[in-house]
Amino acid sequence: MSRYWSKLVHALTPYIPGEQPKINNLIKLNTNENPYGPSPKVIAALQKEATDSLRLYPDPNSDGLKQAIALYHGLNANQVFVGNGSDEVLAHVFNALLKHDKPILFPDITYSFYPVYCGLYEIAFEKVPLNDAFEIKVEDYFKANGGIIFPNPNAPTGRLVALGDIERLLNQNTKSVVVIDEAYVDFGGESAVKLVNRYPQLLVTHTLSKGRSLAGLRVGYAVGHPDLIDALHRVKDSFNSYPLDRFAQAGATAAIEDQAYFEECCQRVIKTRGVVVESLQRLGFEVLPSGANFIFARHPSHDAERLSALLREQKIIIRHFKKPARIDQFLRITIGTDAECQALISALENII
Numbered sequence: 001m002s003r004y005w006s007k008l009v010h011a012l013t014p015y016i017p018g019e020q021p022k023i024n025n026l027i028k029l030n031t032n033e034n035p036y037g038p039s040p041k042v043i044a045a046l047q048k049e050a051t052d053s054l055r056l057y058p059d060p061n062s063d064g065l066k067q068a069i070a071l072y073h074g075l076n077a078n079q080v081f082v083g084n085g086s087d088e089v090l091a092h093v094f095n096a097l098l099k100h101d102k103p104i105l106f107p108d109i110t111y112s113f114y115p116v117y118c119g120l121y122e123i124a125f126e127k128v129p130l131n132d133a134f135e136i137k138v139e140d141y142f143k144a145n146g147g148i149i150f151p152n153p154n155a156p157t158g159r160l161v162a163l164g165d166i167e168r169l170l171n172q173n174t175k176s177v178v179v180i181d182e183a184y185v186d187f188g189g190e191s192a193v194k195l196v197n198r199y200p201q202l203l204v205t206h207t208l209s210k211g212r213s214l215a216g217l218r219v220g221y222a223v224g225h226p227d228l229i230d231a232l233h234r235v236k237d238s239f240n241s242y243p244l245d246r247f248a249q250a251g252a253t254a255a256i257e258d259q260a261y262f263e264e265c266c267q268r269v270i271k272t273r274g275v276v277v278e279s280l281q282r283l284g285f286e287v288l289p290s291g292a293n294f295i296f297a298r299h300p301s302h303d304a305e306r307l308s309a310l311l312r313e314q315k316i317i318i319r320h321f322k323k324p325a326r327i328d329q330f331l332r333i334t335i336g337t338d339a340e341c342q343a344l345i346s347a348l349e350n351i352i
């Protein structure tokens, strides 16, 4: 601890991202990346961008990208905010829309960045327990709050909340913002984006890191009522006017426009997920229903930490969370290519 640090820095507990090991020939199923590369049109757009024009600042408003996102969702560009990964978008959301007098609500088991943002922006929060089946029950959020946020599908459980339930929540909760983090919605969930024109308190966030295979480019966005979007722009322009560089804007626009490629990759992941679920169940695992590009599973007689360590010896990396205790026997496994998943299943067959 340094005596030069601010009081805030002393109090921070930063987020720890999933490991990006510098080891060759790994089967990397630990951070929910897409196993397929981005669209060839994205690569072409990035190559086209590598010119003298890099001496100039990028468009601070990312107008072309916002237009493409608006068109894709059938919205207006003033309903779209873009940022450097949805993590940055979420950071601005916490600061601009979730910082009020009352505590905000999010699930006890969820994306572990949420409490970190609360620490950074000094926002009080209350964790709402998932039920025994690890589901989010919207009735549990029918109480006074400074805002509500959860991923749908939830992470790391993969469990989905039906759109009808989200609408019930919105009808109950009109006085504070409801944020639905749809990082994984492309793998089978029903998006709440179609509700934004009817509910001015609804904000939906998306990422290009998962379904669009662009975790390395760092692009995410939020859609909602223009007033909510305006708040995000006010914070962004008090922080960094150019969060998306020229490559990010060009590549993300090409990715949004290549609908066919995106859908094909997602369908492949969904198909492989079905095979992985069946194979794990055959080995005795309990697998939670997943609407995401990962699954959350536990074995009744094999310790999760040990399984994870044994897989690692075979260069297969998955994610094991030691905390909270309720999930310490679960493994979170990203859906890879068919070959990667087959290697995982064979390794588990040998161990079990």
Ligand SMILES: Cc1ncc(COP(=O)(O)O)c(C=O)c1O
Residues within 6 Å of the ligand: 031, 032, 084, 085, 086, 087, 088, 111, 151, 155, 181, 183, 206, 207, 208, 209, 215, 219, 220
């Ligand atoms: C639920 C959830 N939201 C948001 C993110 C952030 O994604 P990114 O910053 O890559 O857009 C993640 C990343 O894993 C996530 O799991």
